[in-house]
Amino acid sequence: MIEINKIARIYFVGIGGIGMSALARYFNAKGVVVTGYDKTETILTKQLVSEGIKVHYEDNIELIDKDAQLIVYTPAVPKDHKELNYFKDNNYTVVKRSDVLGAITNSSFNICVAGTHGKTTTSTMVAHILQHSGYGCNAFLGGIAVNYNSNFWSSANNVCVVEADEYDRSFLKLSPDVAIVTAMDPDHLDIYGTAENVEQAFIDFSARVKEGGLLLSKYGLKRGDELKAGKHCTYHLNNDKADVHAANIRIDNGSYHFDVITKDWQLKDVLLNMGGMHNIENMIAAIAVAHELEIADEKIKAAVSSFKGVKRRFEYIVKNESVVYIDDYAHHPDELKALLTGAKNLFPEKKCTIIFQPHLFSRTRDFADGFAATLGMADEIILLPIYPARELPIEGVTSEMILDKINNSNKKVLSKNEIADWIKNNERALLITAGAGDIDTLVAPIKKILTKE
Incomplete structure (x- = not known):
């Protein structure tokens, strides 16, 4: 067991990752x-540096903290990484982020929020309600909460809200x-296989709920009745x-009013200023947790x-009478379906x-039909x-694999460098950018064009 309170120096390999940066x-x-080290400088790593954390971007043993007592790494770091292997070869205490x-x-x-999609928004909603209400919590999130411009905040109250990642x-x-279990759909098949x-991993996760604890799962999940916990409620x-x-x-x-209904309690006329019907569902789970805590x-x-809201989760970048521009992290067919359904219902x-950047060759191969149908x-x-x-490339797996399956003639593949010119020269009343890669680097330039800044 790691003795957290005795650590004076810590080093992160992959410090710019959303989960790593929260730690x-x-x-x-x-x-x-x-x-810590990361491959590239980002807005997030710049924020870490401004907060007093030293970060470098070259895999170089000369730049590491050789006095660090604990080395934390993410599974996304390649096996031939020089710094990581130095630490391992020289008997440092090297652990994964999850440890x-x-x-x-x-x-x-x-309060641990799991699910193949919805977990970032739901965990941020829970943490925000606890913080805003004065209940207090330590939040470890997989996204940047717009209210706090951070994926981490602390409190004197010894309560943690954690985004529970199923990867690895x-x-x-x-x-x-x-x-909370929001979804158990197939994903990360490069790790799980089937x-x-x-x-089964989610079933195993549910079994880790402490005795007397609460499990809240989305109603209708496949194998949802196999989830284990003493007190199990659905939403x-x-x-x-x-x-x-x-x-x-x-x-x-562009906002929602709704009532929350249970057998013995109701919350009338709730206002949610965030798009997407799926986000009402996410908020219902967060509200149920807050009620359980007697807020x-x-x-x-x-x-x-x-x-x-959360950056890149149905985030309104531009919203006026002539154009609406939404950016979202959606990278799975079901997430894209929720995003497109929500946007089209509102407008x-x-x-x-939609401008979509597929994420991972393996995910594109596994879900090409689903992506095509949803897009x-x-x-x-x-x-x-x-x-x-x-990942390394997989032969025959390209964006054209999805494009050819889309039953809509108004489609094309463009490079990132071609997007700005396309935006300038085409109608875009409701524009969506989506994906989990580096498509977010297009958001600022697209906003500048749309708002003529």
């Missing part, structure tokens, strides 16, 4: 000397007092067979109405154009080349 911020806030998160949460009350089975190192193995957007659901949903200027109804409603009169919901589709992340 780096946690240790930095405690006065630990934090340093550190498990150690931090070993002695706290933990990391979430099986957590011990939830309250757990959909059944993915589902759903509008299915009244679920223990918690929404009713009386109204749309008003007052009016405090819950005030927190929900003040929630500004039914506007022509919908076909848009009026116009532009695909960028596949973002490889940690």
